[in-house]
Amino acid sequence: MVxxxxxxxxxxxxxxxxAMPDTPSTELMQSLIAVAESRDKKAFAFLxxxxxxxxxxxxxxxxxxxxxxxxxxQETLTSxxxxxxxxxxxxxxxxxxxxxxxxxxxxxxxxxxxxxxxENISEDIWPLLNESQDTNHEYSDHLEDKQIKRYLDKLPxxxxxxxxGVYFQDxxxxxxxxxLNIPVGTVKSRLRLALQKLRNxxxxxxx
Amino acid sequence: MFKxxxxxxxxxFPLPLFILPEGYTRLRIFEPRYLHMVKSALKDNxxxxxxxxxxxxxxxxxxxxxxxxVIDFDQDDNGTLLIDVFASQSVQINxxxxxxxxLRHGLVSDCNAPYWYKDSNNEIxxxxxxxxxxxxxxxxxxxxxxxxxxxxxxxxxxxxxxxxELLPISIEKKQQLAFETNFDNLLSFLHTVINNxxx
Numbered sequence: 001m002v003x004x005x006x007x008x009x010x011x012x013x014x015x016x017x018x019a020m021p022d023t024p025s026t027e028l029m030q031s032l033i034a035v036a037e038s039r040d041k042k043a044f045a046f047l048x049x050x051x052x053x054x055x056x057x058x059x060x061x062x063x064x065x066x067x068x069x070x071x072x073x074q075e076t077l078t079s080x081x082x083x084x085x086x087x088x089x090x091x092x093x094x095x096x097x098x099x100x101x102x103x104x105x106x107x108x109x110x111x112x113x114x115x116x117x118x119e120n121i122s123e124d125i126w127p128l129l130n131e132s133q134d135t136n137h138e139y140s141d142h143l144e145d146k147q148i149k150r151y152l153d154k155l156p157x158x159x160x161x162x163x164x165g166v167y168f169q170d171x172x173x174x175x176x177x178x179x180l181n182i183p184v185g186t187v188k189s190r191l192r193l194a195l196q197k198l199r200n201x202x203x204x205x206x207x
Numbered sequence: 208m209f210k211x212x213x214x215x216x217x218x219x220f221p222l223p224l225f226i227l228p229e230g231y232t233r234l235r236i237f238e239p240r241y242l243h244m245v246k247s248a249l250k251d252n253x254x255x256x257x258x259x260x261x262x263x264x265x266x267x268x269x270x271x272x273x274x275x276x277v278i279d280f281d282q283d284d285n286g287t288l289l290i291d292v293f294a295s296q297s298v299q300i301n302x303x304x305x306x307x308x309x310l311r312h313g314l315v316s317d318c319n320a321p322y323w324y325k326d327s328n329n330e331i332x333x334x335x336x337x338x339x340x341x342x343x344x345x346x347x348x349x350x351x352x353x354x355x356x357x358x359x360x361x362x363x364x365x366x367x368x369x370x371x372e373l374l375p376i377s378i379e380k381k382q383q384l385a386f387e388t389n390f391d392n393l394l395s396f397l398h399t400v401i402n403n404x405x406x
Contacts, residue, residue, distance in 0.1 A: 082238075112262070170225075171344075173375045179344050180401060187400075191376060194399035198384065201392050 024050070028094040036084035047098070048077055055102050062106055075105040217253060217274065218244040219300060219311040221260040221267045225381040227368040228273060228297050228324055231354045232257075236288040240310040245290060249277055256298060256315055259378055266303045266311050271320050271386065274298050278356065291354060297324070321368075323390035329362040334394060336402050341366050344373065364390070370397050 028050060034043035052073050059069025079101050087097050173191070177184040220241060226232055236245055248255045258272030273294035281289045299318040305311050319325055331338050338360060345351050345358070359365040371381055371393070384393050 085238075171373050171375050176373075176375055176400075179347060180340065186403075187375075190400045190403055191374075194396045195376070195380065197399060198380075198388065198392065198396055201395075202383070202388060 023095060025093055025095070029089050032080075032084055032087050032094045032097070033089060035081060036087060044081055047080060047094075051080075051098055051102075052077065058102065059106070063109070068109065072102065072106055072109060075109065076102040079105060214301075214314045214316050215253070216312060217298075217315050218248065218255045219258060219266075219268060219272065219303065219313050219315075220244065220255055221258050221269070221311070223260045223378060224257065225259060225372055225378045225385075226257060226273055226294050227321065227372060227385060228294050229357075229359065229365060230273070230294045230368065230372055231278075231291060231356070232294075233289055233291050233354060235283065236290060240308045242288065243308065244310055245277060245288070254295065256300065256313070257292065257294070258300060259382065266305060268300055268303050268311060268313065269382075270300060271318060272298055272300050272315070274315065293356070297321070321385045323393070324364045324368060327364045327390050329364065331361070331363055331366075334363055334366070334398075337363075337366050337370065337394070337397055340401050341369055367393055367397060370401070374400065 028047065031040070031043035031046045034040035035047065055073045055076050056069045059072035060066060062072070063069055076098070080098055083101065087094065171179070173184055173187050177187045180187070220234075222234075224232065236242055244255050247253070254274050254276045256272045257275045259269040260267050261269050264270075274296050275292040276295050277290050278293050279291035281291075283289055297318050297320055298315040299320075300313045300315050303311055303313040342360060345355070367390070368385075371384060374381070374397075384396060
């Protein structure tokens with residue numbers, strides 16, 4: 001059922017395709033560094049050629065659908081292109097890093113599919129937990145990490161001063177609970193109730 | 208003084224973030240394209256546009272964004288640039304393209320979404336509790352106080368906008384509340400969460 005054959009869409013347009021039985025670790029690492037440092041398109045093409053079929057196979061196994069497997073290839077390799085500067089060669093092989101990016105992209109896709117489904121069928125509007133904690137997202141690097149703020153409250157004051165000045169984007173449920181002086185469970189149920197009400201109101205408007 | 212032309216060309220920075228007019232936020236800038244963006248925003252005094260990162264739109268750009276002024280900058284411990292930005296106005300984004308360094312640009316024009324922000328009554332009236340609780344949040348969080356050079360606790364829409372930015376709900380829900388529902392619904396939502404009112 002699962003085809004081992006590569007789709008023609010996956011083939012790089014170099015016209016050549018050489019089999020690579022062994023992992024060309026050094027070349028992969030150098031290419032990734034070249035992409036990070038000088039946005040080297042040839043190096044990226046090499047990475048693409050090597051990883052695209054492998055990611056696609058993983059995607060087919062994961063989603064069972066070729067279209068989504070191709071989306072995973074695209075998501076992963078786009079992230080590799082954009083985030084290459086975050087790769088640290090002293091911490092591990094290029095393959096390890098790329099596969100981590102792939103796994104995160106795949107989780108994101110699954111999560112998205114799941115929350116779409118929940119939106120459609122469930123009584124409960126509850127994707128909010130999943131989405132707001134999308135910390136592997138490329139762009140979250142630009143937001144000073146919300147998580148830090150969350151841990152901050154657990155630190156002794158002296159240490160807290162050191163970490164001060166972090167970004168304040170939105171509150172965690174715990175912070176809101178503390179702020180309103182109510183239990184977290186109450187925050188959760190109020191949020192759920194409020195979202196339910198909103199949905200009813202919006203539904204009424206549209207009917 | 209003359210008024211800006213209707214369409215302005217601006218660099219656009221899509222982020223998984225929700226911000227409304229007169230909001231402040233702090234960003235960490237390290238990608239070359241965005242460093243470049245900040246540099247020219249400061250040099251030409253143009254600002255840039257911050258919008259919500261969408262998964263299913265061209266260039267991941269949302270239809271509405273905010274024109275941001277860079278009001279302060281700093282470095283973190285690793286020497287990365289931090290900028291404090293202020294949302295001076297809400298804008299509509301059109302004709303987006305990417306330049307050679309993958310920085311997005313678009314033609315932006317002034318827009319009044321969310322419409323309730325400018326058009327609603329400023330009176331706090333029976334919404335005192337929203338005012339008081341937001342004040343508490345500010346006094347409990349020095350980061351917010353440092354970030355907000357200007358506050359408008361005397362204006363109900365400002366209070367509602369800040370609460371919407373802060374609440375722990377998904378960006379999609381925030382957008383829905385801000386742009387697809389009316390001000391009464393938004394206030395009732397906030398009261399349910401903050402006050403537990405079933406009104």
